[in-house]
Amino acid sequence: MATSITVHDVAKAAGVSASTVSRALSGNTAVAAETRDRVVEAARQLGYRPNLAARGLITGTTHNIGLVVPDLENPYFASITKSVQSRALAAGYSVFIADSDEDIRTELELVHQLSKQVDGLILCSPRMAASDIAAVAGQTMMVLINREWEGLTSVVVDDAEIIRLALEHLHALGHRHIAYVGGPEKSWSNQKRWAAIERIAPTFDDLEVGKVGSYAPNFDGGQSAADVVVASGATAALAYNDLVGLGILARLTTRGIRVPEDLSVMGIDDVNVATLVSPGLTTVRSPLKKVGRSAVNSLVDLMNPTDRHSAPEDLPVQLVVRQSTSVPQQHS
Amino acid sequence: MATSITVHDVAKAAGVSASTVSRALSGNTAVAAETRDRVVEAARQLGYRPNLAARGLITGTTHNIGLVVPDLENPYFASITKSVQSRALAAGYSVFIADSDEDIRTELELVHQLSKQVDGLILCSPRMAASDIAAVAGQTMMVLINREWEGLTSVVVDDAEIIRLALEHLHALGHRHIAYVGGPEKSWSNQKRWAAIERIAPTFDDLEVGKVGSYAPNFDGGQSAADVVVASGATAALAYNDLVGLGILARLTTRGIRVPEDLSVMGIDDVNVATLVSPGLTTVRSPLKKVGRSAVNSLVDLMNPTDRHSAPEDLPVQLVVRQSTSVPQQHS
DNA sequence: TTGTAGGCGTTATCAA
DNA sequence: TTGATAACGCCTACAA
Numbered sequence: 001m002a003t004s005i006t007v008h009d010v011a012k013a014a015g016v017s018a019s020t021v022s023r024a025l026s027g028n029t030a031v032a033a034e035t036r037d038r039v040v041e042a043a044r045q046l047g048y049r050p051n052l053a054a055r056g057l058i059t060g061t062t063h064n065i066g067l068v069v070p071d072l073e074n075p076y077f078a079s080i081t082k083s084v085q086s087r088a089l090a091a092g093y094s095v096f097i098a099d100s101d102e103d104i105r106t107e108l109e110l111v112h113q114l115s116k117q118v119d120g121l122i123l124c125s126p127r128m129a130a131s132d133i134a135a136v137a138g139q140t141m142m143v144l145i146n147r148e149w150e151g152l153t154s155v156v157v158d159d160a161e162i163i164r165l166a167l168e169h170l171h172a173l174g175h176r177h178i179a180y181v182g183g184p185e186k187s188w189s190n191q192k193r194w195a196a197i198e199r200i201a202p203t204f205d206d207l208e209v210g211k212v213g214s215y216a217p218n219f220d221g222g223q224s225a226a227d228v229v230v231a232s233g234a235t236a237a238l239a240y241n242d243l244v245g246l247g248i249l250a251r252l253t254t255r256g257i258r259v260p261e262d263l264s265v266m267g268i269d270d271v272n273v274a275t276l277v278s279p280g281l282t283t284v285r286s287p288l289k290k291v292g293r294s295a296v297n298s299l300v301d302l303m304n305p306t307d308r309h310s311a312p313e314d315l316p317v318q319l320v321v322r323q324s325t326s327v328p329q330q331h332s
Numbered sequence: 333m334a335t336s337i338t339v340h341d342v343a344k345a346a347g348v349s350a351s352t353v354s355r356a357l358s359g360n361t362a363v364a365a366e367t368r369d370r371v372v373e374a375a376r377q378l379g380y381r382p383n384l385a386a387r388g389l390i391t392g393t394t395h396n397i398g399l400v401v402p403d404l405e406n407p408y409f410a411s412i413t414k415s416v417q418s419r420a421l422a423a424g425y426s427v428f429i430a431d432s433d434e435d436i437r438t439e440l441e442l443v444h445q446l447s448k449q450v451d452g453l454i455l456c457s458p459r460m461a462a463s464d465i466a467a468v469a470g471q472t473m474m475v476l477i478n479r480e481w482e483g484l485t486s487v488v489v490d491d492a493e494i495i496r497l498a499l500e501h502l503h504a505l506g507h508r509h510i511a512y513v514g515g516p517e518k519s520w521s522n523q524k525r526w527a528a529i530e531r532i533a534p535t536f537d538d539l540e541v542g543k544v545g546s547y548a549p550n551f552d553g554g555q556s557a558a559d560v561v562v563a564s565g566a567t568a569a570l571a572y573n574d575l576v577g578l579g580i581l582a583r584l585t586t587r588g589i590r591v592p593e594d595l596s597v598m599g600i601d602d603v604n605v606a607t608l609v610s611p612g613l614t615t616v617r618s619p620l621k622k623v624g625r626s627a628v629n630s631l632v633d634l635m636n637p638t639d640r641h642s643a644p645e646d647l648p649v650q651l652v653v654r655q656s657t658s659v660p661q662q663h664s
Numbered sequence: 665t666t667g668t669a670g671g672c673g674t675t676a677t678c679a680a
Numbered sequence: 681t682t683g684a685t686a687a688c689g690c691c692t693a694c695a696a
Contacts, residue, residue: 054674
């Protein structure tokens with residue numbers, strides 16, 4: 001803060017009025033070339049930077065956006081956050097970050113705290129109730145990631161295609177009994193993924209997919225689930241996401257159960273850490289970078305209704321085969 | 333934005349003036365209890381939220397802070413970011429996030445972009461030149477993480493103690509030839525860590541610590557380094573950080589070199605992913621959560637000079653022994 | 665205890 | 681093309 005320099009300082013230095021400085025620098029209105037040069041030079045010398053808050057007060061546009069995520073330490077959200085902020089920067093926006101720590105009340109509070117100082121909000125995998133989303137949607141422009149709501153713009157990965165690729169891969173290897181290790185009941189993605197399984201599994205010959213409980217969407221959740229998976233008699237586990245997959249992997253290793261010889265394990269998303277372990281985790285890649293970028297693009301379109309809307313980006317998912325899956329062992 | 337409700341709307345609804353509304357809600361000045369209740373009720377009904385940008389314009393305080401990090405996808409920075417935003421929320425601040433993507437120019441640009449809309453800035457492991465830090469420091473309140481500069485508040489983990497714990501552990505196991513796998517030359521932490529090694533290693537009997545090149549501070553860097561480490565003849569590798577350690581681990585596994593039987597590997601920091609692999613990575617834990625929290629506390633102290641300063645938190649590091657280290661094998 | 669007036673830094677409107 | 685003036689939403693003297 002200190003006593004930062006304002007338009008008036010620049011105006012005095014350049015020997016013009018404050019309004020002329022504003023015009024010269026924002027470049028909207030015509031200014032005499034010579035005057036503008038003088039103003040620009042003065043601004044440069046003084047190191048003038050406009051106060052965006054003040055500008056926003058009158059233009060009604062802050063050039064800030066907000067991003068709300070459930071957990072920044074989850075590499076899934078870290079990747080999305082990184083791409084959101086990168087794209088926002090390129091589009092001339094600064095971004096407020098808000099980590100709800102998976103808590104619904106915090107999530108809502110953060111949204112309210114931010115809504116007044118941003119032009120728009122991106123809600124990533126929001127856990128909040130639909131009614132709250134609807135209420136908030138009236139306050140500010142909004143884009144949803146991994147959730148849909150009538151009238152709101154959404155960016156979602158194709159869960160059905162993810163499931164199809166995963167089942168296809170395991171079925172092709174010869175697996176006929178697969179355990180799906182579920183994520184949080186309230187997670188929209190988890191619901192979609194299980195629904196897709198129920199719809200798609202019957203399209204494969206002789207394939208049985210059982211659902212194993214509901215677990216926290218992280219490493220610990222996977223560790224908890226592993227023993228139940230083993231007991232289920234399935235020859236392959238499909239985890240709700242990579243972190244759960246890694247948890248399963250770790251627990252199986254501890255028990256001396258070999259992967260993939262004794263049991264195949266698949267994750268979903270291909271977050272960065274999936275390559276860190278050995279055996280590497282077979283997974284279906286979600287285009288997280290594109291998700292973040294696309295969400296920003298959509299939001300920018302929403303906030304600037306005049307501009308030509310950019311074509312919606314498609315978000316291809318892709319099977320990534322590593323060492324954690326193989327043909328099932330014959331019964332010994 | 334839409335046409336959001338202002339103090340005037342509340343004033344009209346409550347049958348008072350705008351200034352009374354301001355007073356009633358901010359609670360600084362005395363207001364008749366009955367009037368205040370009426371105002372508060374009216375505000376609640378209308379869902380009034382003050383425009384913080386407008387408030388900041390006059391109070392000179394935005395209640396926003398900014399955080400600049402080199403890479404959000406690095407779990408080290410993700411953890412710090414999470415704790416920064418968590419503590420900031422508790423202290424009543426919203427946080428701008430800025431990912432420089434390890435680029436010096438971007439880093440500087442982000443700092444400038446943010447400096448006018450925040451009360452203070454936290455620079456985490458800044459890569460920028462010292463002269464730039466000095467220049468920026470004049471613009472806004474600032475706290476540095478993992479870097480020191482005269483006159484500026486810093487939060488740093490005790491690199492010397494980290495090194496001491498690591499060497500003590502490996503030496504106690506019987507290792508006499510250790511390879512330190514260096515991080516980026518320009519990294520302040522890397523410089524401090526190597527300097528600490530040169531100072532501390534001689535205090536152990538018969539201990540030789542060699543430096544193995546300079547590598548990217550991530551998984552790929554570790555993979556690149558692994559073969560050189562093996563060739564060095566060292567019985568243990570101490571990596572610049574956990575990600576490098578994991579890279580080494582992975583490459584060794586690929587080559588069929590057993591850890592810890594053939595070679596012990598240590599990381600530094602104990603980022604979340606260190607527990608994901610097996611064998612688990614022995615490491616020295618940096619209190620990342622405390623680092624973020626402490627940085628916010630220091631910044632808040634700086635921004636509110638009147639308040640009683642909170643006592644500086646100490647940041648204990650701690651050895652975490654997992655399975656990637658053991659006594660060196662006898663020569664076979 | 666409350667209302668009126670002024671101003672924070674900027675841009676938009678209107679004359680000149 | 682430029683300069684005064686008003687206004688954005690809010691807060692804080694000052695006056696009532």
